[in-house]
Amino acid sequence: MPTEPLSQKEIEDRLRELPGWSQEGDRIARTYRLGGHFAATALVVHIARIQEELNHHSDLLLGYNTVNLTVNTHSAGGAITELDFELAHRVEGAAAGHGAG
Numbered sequence: 001m002p003t004e005p006l007s008q009k010e011i012e013d014r015l016r017e018l019p020g021w022s023q024e025g026d027r028i029a030r031t032y033r034l035g036g037h038f039a040a041t042a043l044v045v046h047i048a049r050i051q052e053e054l055n056h057h058s059d060l061l062l063g064y065n066t067v068n069l070t071v072n073t074h075s076a077g078g079a080i081t082e083l084d085f086e087l088a089h090r091v092e093g094a095a096a097g098h099g100a101g
């Protein structure tokens, strides 16, 4: 089941496939840096579209030229699940297209 809590080992194994992502307590997180504020805002809009498609939503923080995401799964009691990693992989693909680093 994609919404069952992952074990700590499963989380660490999956994080190894996602450079730039880390575990912050009961969430996985990444900050992207972009070329400016509009570029960062465009990435936020793209992420919002992905999140609506997946019906899975991170906490998103827009800075001047940064976008920070943290996510866990509320319906799993706030644990980290496969759904969080599915979102992370989709966001990675989008971010690459925006030239985010």
Ligand SMILES: C[C@H](O)[C@H](O)[C@H]1CNC2=NC(N)=NC(=O)C2=N1
Binding pocket: 055, 056, 057, 058, 071, 072, 073, 074, 075, 076
């Ligand atoms: C009703 C709807 O399916 C739920 O509220 C969805 C929406 N987005 C969500 N996002 C996250 N991060 N965790 C959830 O459990 C979740 N549940």
